[in-house]
Amino acid sequence: MAVAALEQEILSLRKRRQLYSLIGLLLVVAVLVSGYSKSNEMNSGGFLQGLSKFFDYPGEIVLEAWNAGPAFFGLIIQYVPAMLETLNIAGVATLIGGAMALVLAMASTRNVDSWGPLIPVVRRMMDIMRAFPELIVALFLIFVLGSSPVPAMIAVAFHTAGALGKLFSEVNENIDRKPIEGLSACGASWLQRIRYAVLPQVAPNYLSYFLLRLEINVRASAILGFVGAGGIGQELRRTIGWGQGAGDETAAIFVLLFLTIMLIDQVSSYLRGKLVGSGRAH
Amino acid sequence: MIHFESVTKDFGTRTAVDQVSFTIDKPHMVGIIGRSGAGKSTLLRMINRLTPATSGRIIFNGEDILSLKGAMMRRWQRDCAMVFQQFNLVPRLDVVTNVMLGRLNAQSTLKSMFNIFSADDVNTALAALDRLGIVQEATKRAEELSGGQQQRVAIARALMQDPHMVLADEPIASLDPMNAKIVMDALREIHERDNKVVICNLHTLDTARNYCDRVIGMRDGKVVFDGEPELLTTDVAREIYGADESFNEAATSTAIDTPDASVRKTDPAGAMTPAAAAVV
Numbered sequence: 001m002a003v004a005a006l007e008q009e010i011l012s013l014r015k016r017r018q019l020y021s022l023i024g025l026l027l028v029v030a031v032l033v034s035g036y037s038k039s040n041e042m043n044s045g046g047f048l049q050g051l052s053k054f055f056d057y058p059g060e061i062v063l064e065a066w067n068a069g070p071a072f073f074g075l076i077i078q079y080v081p082a083m084l085e086t087l088n089i090a091g092v093a094t095l096i097g098g099a100m101a102l103v104l105a106m107a108s109t110r111n112v113d114s115w116g117p118l119i120p121v122v123r124r125m126m127d128i129m130r131a132f133p134e135l136i137v138a139l140f141l142i143f144v145l146g147s148s149p150v151p152a153m154i155a156v157a158f159h160t161a162g163a164l165g166k167l168f169s170e171v172n173e174n175i176d177r178k179p180i181e182g183l184s185a186c187g188a189s190w191l192q193r194i195r196y197a198v199l200p201q202v203a204p205n206y207l208s209y210f211l212l213r214l215e216i217n218v219r220a221s222a223i224l225g226f227v228g229a230g231g232i233g234q235e236l237r238r239t240i241g242w243g244q245g246a247g248d249e250t251a252a253i254f255v256l257l258f259l260t261i262m263l264i265d266q267v268s269s270y271l272r273g274k275l276v277g278s279g280r281a282h
Numbered sequence: 283m284i285h286f287e288s289v290t291k292d293f294g295t296r297t298a299v300d301q302v303s304f305t306i307d308k309p310h311m312v313g314i315i316g317r318s319g320a321g322k323s324t325l326l327r328m329i330n331r332l333t334p335a336t337s338g339r340i341i342f343n344g345e346d347i348l349s350l351k352g353a354m355m356r357r358w359q360r361d362c363a364m365v366f367q368q369f370n371l372v373p374r375l376d377v378v379t380n381v382m383l384g385r386l387n388a389q390s391t392l393k394s395m396f397n398i399f400s401a402d403d404v405n406t407a408l409a410a411l412d413r414l415g416i417v418q419e420a421t422k423r424a425e426e427l428s429g430g431q432q433q434r435v436a437i438a439r440a441l442m443q444d445p446h447m448v449l450a451d452e453p454i455a456s457l458d459p460m461n462a463k464i465v466m467d468a469l470r471e472i473h474e475r476d477n478k479v480v481i482c483n484l485h486t487l488d489t490a491r492n493y494c495d496r497v498i499g500m501r502d503g504k505v506v507f508d509g510e511p512e513l514l515t516t517d518v519a520r521e522i523y524g525a526d527e528s529f530n531e532a533a534t535s536t537a538i539d540t541p542d543a544s545v546r547k548t549d550p551a552g553a554m555t556p557a558a559a560a561v562v
Contacts, residue, residue: 182370182436185330186443187360187387192394196383200374 061254064247075252079235083256085149086231089224090217093153097160097217098210104161105168112172112198113180113190126169129162134220139227152229156217164213171205172198204275211268218264222257232257283307283479284329284447289338289348291324291503298324300503301338306496311473311480313494313511315487317523321503322483326449329481330364331355342446360387363440365450365469369432373425377416377435380424381407384442410438414468430461437468447479448472455485466493487519 065072107114108122134155141151179197188196225233236253239246284306291299299321306312314322327333329340331350339346342358350358363384371380382399385406389399411417414434419427424435433453440448450469454462470493473480484490490497491511499507499514499522507514507522520529 176373178366178368178370179372181332182364182366182372182439183383183386185332185359185364185366185370186384186439187356187358188383189356189386189391191391192386192389195395195397196375196386197372200372 061247061251065251068248082232082235086221089221093156094214097157100161101164104165109172126162126165134159147228149230152224167209175201208272285341287339292336309477310495313490313497316500320500361446363443363445367452367455369436371424378420381438384439410441450482
């Protein structure tokens with residue numbers, strides 16, 4: 001009797017879930033269709049007509065790069081200093097932002113005995129820091145401080161502190177409290193508990209997130225060049241702005257950017273794999 | 283030495299420890315027994331200040347240790363070392379560092395942030411590990427050791443604190459009988475050689491009888507038995523555990539030897555682990 005009733009209940013529950021899934025799917029399709037027709041109406045040309053011209057500009061760039069011949073590689077080397085500047089912005093910003101994130105995370109997690117009243121304050125601070133895209137902060141700072149890599153660096157570091165702080169704090173939520181308790185019982189101070197009971201547990205995950213953020217920040221720093229922060233982005237904006245004639249230079253920058261980002265992605269995912277692997281080894 | 287005055291702990295509406303009063307005036311090895319949830323752990327954790335007490339006083343050398351705050355409280359925590367059921371070591375740090383962490387309270391925060399320990403600290407830590415017979419594991423990570431070895435590292439850390447007393451919260455509850463014996467022998471040896479108070483929560487009656495000079499029985503937060511282990515008859519045990527006639531402690535005993543092989547009554551050297559005895 002009871003089993004039969006339970007069976008009925010489970011069956012009706014499953015039916016209801018399936019219905020909800022179907023409704024969800026229909027909603028997504030409806031949003032996609034209406035969004036496409038809306039934007040298609042607003043564009044000056046239609047999407048389908050534009051599609052045929054889509055490859056014209058890339059074709060032009062590739063053609064100019066081909067015509068440049070071996071000099072093309074010279075162009076790539078010519079832009080290496082600009083690329084290094086972008087990497088520099090990303091590196092410094094990730095280091096400073098990461099250090100700030102560490103402090104913010106330790107001040108905002110109940111699991112590591114952060115000071116209670118501070119937790120919601122620091123959490124909202126991180127929300128705000130994360131909410132502003134680097135581009136907005138950089139535009140504002142460039143207006144105040146002038147065109148240079150420094151405002152870009154500050155902007156990326158600011159966003160990084162908020163974004164990494166949130167991730168670090170989530171790592172803190174999941175640690176084992178037993179070592180913390182063990183050190184409390186020895187009379188260790190809060191900083192000492194963080195140093196010896198928390199950091200050894202979180203270090204591999206922190207480093208992994210840090211490298212991931214470095215990848216993201218290299219791309220962000222390249223984009224910031226468009227608003228006058230220097231580096232490879234600024235060069236790209238110049239060559240694209242010139243339109244025809246500078247196609248070979250544009251292509252050289254694209255190739256350099258692509259190679260660099262791919263290299264960093266590969267190295268960092270290799271390192272992250274090793275870090276997480278060593279955490280699981282025992 | 284240490285005097286408990288109606289120590290009470292409430293968790294919401296439930297009273298975990300209810301008006302507990304007793305005095306330990308000699309450096310005894312005291313065993314606390316009772317059912318799970320009888321308040322044994324809470325009582326021990328209140329002594330070490332890991333759990334705040336609701337009311338009452340614990341007087342040690344004329345000072346109410348429940349009223350200590352900040353640096354004074356941490357200084358007291360160093361003086362009453364705690365050993366846990368789950369060892370509570372830092373798994374990713376090596377064994378010798380884990381032992382040296384017992385000295386954190388004596389170190390300046392700045393120095394400890396950079397992991398600076400003196401050669402003297404290293405020597406003391408190695409001596410403590412040697413005393414417990416696991417000095418050969420000093421450079422391994424704590425997580426690579428077996429449960430029994432980890433508990434001995436935890437005891438070495440407690441020794442490193444140079445405490446007035448050692449509190450052990452079910453130190454052998456997650457160990458096999460062989461390791462349980464090694465750990466209990468080590469605690470007994472600390473009591474006998476260093477003349478320190480050892481207070482030990484235990485789940486097995488035969489362990490309490492064999493190792494302790496005094497047994498305190500708790501039931502529903504109250505002390506219902508306090509006396510020498512000889513007085514701990516089966517009837518008394520039934521009373522402490524609230525069990526009926528079917529209660530037979532031999533059924534769950536973890537002793538390997540016959541029940542009369544009491545460590546306490548044989549000569550003190552017999553209480554040492556072979557390795558510990560070799561050091562003397």
